[in-house]
Amino acid sequence: xxxxxxxxxxxxxxxxxxxxxxxxxxxxxxxxxxxxxxxxxxxxxxxxxxxxxxxxxxxxxxxxxxxxxxxxxxxxxxxxxxxxxxxxxxxxxxxxxxxxxxxxxxxxxxxxxxxxxxxxxxxxxxxxxxxxxxxxxxxxxxxxxxxxxxxxxxxxxxxxxxxxxxxxxxxxxxxxxxxxxxxxxxxxxxxxxxxxxxxxxxxxxxxxxxxxxxxxxxxxxxxxxxxxxxxxxxxxxxxxxxxxxxxxxxxxxxxxxxxxxxxxxxxxxx
Amino acid sequence: xxxxxxxxxxxxxxxxxxxxxxxxxxxxxxxxxxxxxxxxxxxxxxxxxxxxxxxxxxxxxxxxxxxxxxxxxxxxxxxxxxxxxxxxxxxxxxxxxxxxxxxxxxxxxxxxxxxxxxxxxxxxxxxxxxxxxxxxxxxxxxxxxxxxxxxxxxxxxxxxxxxxxxxxxxxxxxxxxxxxxxxxxxxxxxxxxxxxxxxxxxxxxxxxxxxxxxxxxxxxxxxxxxxxxxxxxxxxxxxxxxxxxxxxxxxxxxxxxxxxxxxxxxxxxxxxxxxxxxxxxxxxxxxxxxxxxxxxxxxxxxxxxxxxxxxxxxxxxxxxxxxxxxxxxxxxxxxxxxxxxxxxxxxxxxxxxxxxxxxxxxxxxxxxxxxxxxxxxxxxxxxxxxxxxxxxxxxxxxxxxxxxxxxxxxxxxxxxxxxxxxxxxxxxxxxxxxxxxxxxxxxxx
Numbered sequence: 001x002x003x004x005x006x007x008x009x010x011x012x013x014x015x016x017x018x019x020x021x022x023x024x025x026x027x028x029x030x031x032x033x034x035x036x037x038x039x040x041x042x043x044x045x046x047x048x049x050x051x052x053x054x055x056x057x058x059x060x061x062x063x064x065x066x067x068x069x070x071x072x073x074x075x076x077x078x079x080x081x082x083x084x085x086x087x088x089x090x091x092x093x094x095x096x097x098x099x100x101x102x103x104x105x106x107x108x109x110x111x112x113x114x115x116x117x118x119x120x121x122x123x124x125x126x127x128x129x130x131x132x133x134x135x136x137x138x139x140x141x142x143x144x145x146x147x148x149x150x151x152x153x154x155x156x157x158x159x160x161x162x163x164x165x166x167x168x169x170x171x172x173x174x175x176x177x178x179x180x181x182x183x184x185x186x187x188x189x190x191x192x193x194x195x196x197x198x199x200x201x202x203x204x205x206x207x208x209x210x211x212x213x214x215x216x217x218x219x220x221x222x223x224x225x226x227x228x229x230x231x232x233x234x235x236x237x238x239x240x241x242x243x244x245x246x247x248x249x250x251x252x253x254x255x256x257x258x259x260x261x262x263x264x265x266x267x268x269x270x
Numbered sequence: 271x272x273x274x275x276x277x278x279x280x281x282x283x284x285x286x287x288x289x290x291x292x293x294x295x296x297x298x299x300x301x302x303x304x305x306x307x308x309x310x311x312x313x314x315x316x317x318x319x320x321x322x323x324x325x326x327x328x329x330x331x332x333x334x335x336x337x338x339x340x341x342x343x344x345x346x347x348x349x350x351x352x353x354x355x356x357x358x359x360x361x362x363x364x365x366x367x368x369x370x371x372x373x374x375x376x377x378x379x380x381x382x383x384x385x386x387x388x389x390x391x392x393x394x395x396x397x398x399x400x401x402x403x404x405x406x407x408x409x410x411x412x413x414x415x416x417x418x419x420x421x422x423x424x425x426x427x428x429x430x431x432x433x434x435x436x437x438x439x440x441x442x443x444x445x446x447x448x449x450x451x452x453x454x455x456x457x458x459x460x461x462x463x464x465x466x467x468x469x470x471x472x473x474x475x476x477x478x479x480x481x482x483x484x485x486x487x488x489x490x491x492x493x494x495x496x497x498x499x500x501x502x503x504x505x506x507x508x509x510x511x512x513x514x515x516x517x518x519x520x521x522x523x524x525x526x527x528x529x530x531x532x533x534x535x536x537x538x539x540x541x542x543x544x545x546x547x548x549x550x551x552x553x554x555x556x557x558x559x560x561x562x563x564x565x566x567x568x569x570x571x572x573x574x575x576x577x578x579x580x581x582x583x584x585x586x587x588x589x590x591x592x593x594x595x596x597x598x599x600x601x602x603x604x605x606x607x608x609x610x611x612x613x614x615x616x617x618x619x620x621x622x623x624x625x626x627x628x629x630x631x632x633x634x635x636x637x638x639x640x641x642x643x644x645x646x647x648x649x650x651x652x653x654x655x656x657x658x659x660x661x662x663x664x665x666x667x668x669x670x671x672x673x674x675x676x677x678x679x680x681x682x683x684x685x686x687x688x689x690x691x692x693x694x695x696x697x698x699x700x701x702x703x704x705x706x707x708x709x710x711x712x713x714x715x
Binding site: 035041048162165166178 | 280282283284285293294295296297299300324325328329330331332333334340341342344345348349350352353356357358359360361362505506510525526527528532533534535536537540541544
């Protein structure tokens with residue numbers, strides 16, 4: 001569905017069901033340079049099971065208008081604005097990669113507004129490889145190819161998509177190329193590289209939090225995810241074997257199972 | 271670290287063509303450690319519970335329901351071909367013709383129009399010329415080299431351009447990059463039948479195509495054993511750029527108001543072709559045939575090299591032969607598309623040759639009736655050398671005018687060069703040519 005935040009048009013997938021303000025809200029925040037479509041194998045389930053879902057396209061990404069936001073802090077404020085814009089007082093947040101930085105920052109700023117936090121392939125900081133950052137800022141498609149290479153584990157490189165006929169790496173790559181690379185991936189990577197408040201933000205979070213990590217994640221390795229999770233009181237950690245950073249596609253069923261248990265327990269439908 | 275090594279460090283390490291041919295789409299650790307792809311010879315799949323069943327039917331989760339819609343063995347083939355083509359997704363079908371039909375039915379509704387290259391496999395011509403009009407879908411044919419003609423033929427209700435990159439059987443090339451630009455300027459996709467090329471010779475997505483179809487029966491499977499087809503999606507076409515594709519962009523009643531373009535973006539076309547097309551038309555590929563095709567793809571690049579080198583040898587042999595009136599193959603220096611072929615087909619110009627035999631139809635018949643090693647049959651892309659006389663075989667259902675428009679003549683022989691020893695193929699052809707020079711004498715024996 002489309003709505004406005006700060007006078008700019010925002011697109012969010014509602015998971016194939018009409019948006020219903022009487023249901024609890026789950027907001028999904030995608031990773032660098034990507035779009036709402038990365039969440040398709042999680043959002044539709046929740047939308048069909050009693051939740052209102054918004055898988056956002058960040059400003060300047062996917063089908064949303066406006067320009068990409070330049071800092072994680074701005075993105076965190078924007079997510080809070082989204083909750084207001086759709087008429088809710090609270091929401092559960094789910095983030096992937098850069099989306100984890102955004103949701104951590106948002107949850108630390110708005111402790112009464114955010115009810116649960118689910119982090120996939122998250123870390124307290126995501127410093128960028130300088131060469132990858134330069135390629136993305138120059139709009140070089142090689143940046144996307146490198147990201148897709150590093151973001152998929154060895155098993156994911158062979159394929160084996162849960163949806164028959166879809167090929168992971170090329171699908172992810174095409175999502176990241178759907179808008180101008182330097183204006184999406186380049187801006188996002190710089191925002192990740194600049195963000196230094198992740199560990200401090202994590203210390204402030206007191207809500208139920210889940211971290212899903214993957215053994216073959218090169219971009220946000222398990223040790224970094226654990227370091228972050230250890231700072232959040234009572235945080236749960238789930239580790240997926242034979243899987244890389246794109247766990248929400250590579251092991252979509254496993255991710256959904258863990259996410260479903262966590263959200264339905266900690267943020268149940270009415 | 272040297273600058274050169276640093277540069278190498280930033281190169282993606284994603285698997286390359288020959289490796290993908292063997293491994294893409296399959297993870298042994300999820301299949302009991304079976305090194306070979308298992309043949310899932312089953313119609314249907316157990317649901318964990320009612321919720322799981324509903325989730326699969328609602329496209330909430332990936333997985334298999336019924337083998338008409340999807341099958342794990344077929345799924346490996348689909349991913350493998352998608353990976354080799356550089357596509358986002360693929361849908362395998364029971365034949366190349368069903369892949370084309372499903373593509374058209376996913377793209378078009380009654381009242382729509384397509385612009386189609388005139389030089390196509392005869393069955394494809396008849397689909398566009400005679401069968402699709404019965405569904406209210408009309409087509410305008412344009413000669414493959416008439417690039418401007420494609421532009422002129424586009425109407426308000428045109429939903430796509432379709433063509434074979436190298437036309438069957440005349441070997442005329444469609445200028446894919448330019449035709450793609452024409453299509454994209456009009457806000458419609460370019461669909462390319464790349465059966466003759468396989469992704470080893472050309473990846474049409476790199477030249478602007480949006481959807482690629484194959485008869486996998488041919489070089490991809492390669493051994494003349496199994497029928498199969500596939501449609502592959504490039505993922506780059508924006509279905510939401512205009513209002514031409516409401517079935518892709520508007521809520522679809524068949525799946526609770528799902529908008530395929532919004533929900534699946536770069537894989538929307540394949541998702542719709544499967545969810546709607548396989549559900550309603552059902553031209554599914556059998557798992558056994560999918561497995562047979564996978565065996566072929568494992569050696570695709572090895573075979574294609576040999577096919578192409580043998581074809582180039584045969585071109586030289588035919589050009590120098592006293593019984594041959596003309597030879598058409600993109601490698602021939604004075605072929606009108608020679609330069610374009612070098613650009614689009616850098617790894618080889620393919621193994622399909624058309625040639626004219628001196629003495630016309632009678633000589634052609636005598637030639638085909640007398641070769642012993644080359645097989646006379648209605649197929650191409652077998653490991654074995656194949657010959658046919660199109661005017662009396664594959665394209666025999668066309669009238670004279672259509673034959674002429676499609677670039678066919680009565681002296682034409684279509685040759686699909688196999689991977690036998692090249693000397694044996696030439697020796698066999700000598701027998702055929704000898705008979706062709708004395709057609710009456712031989713045919714009376």
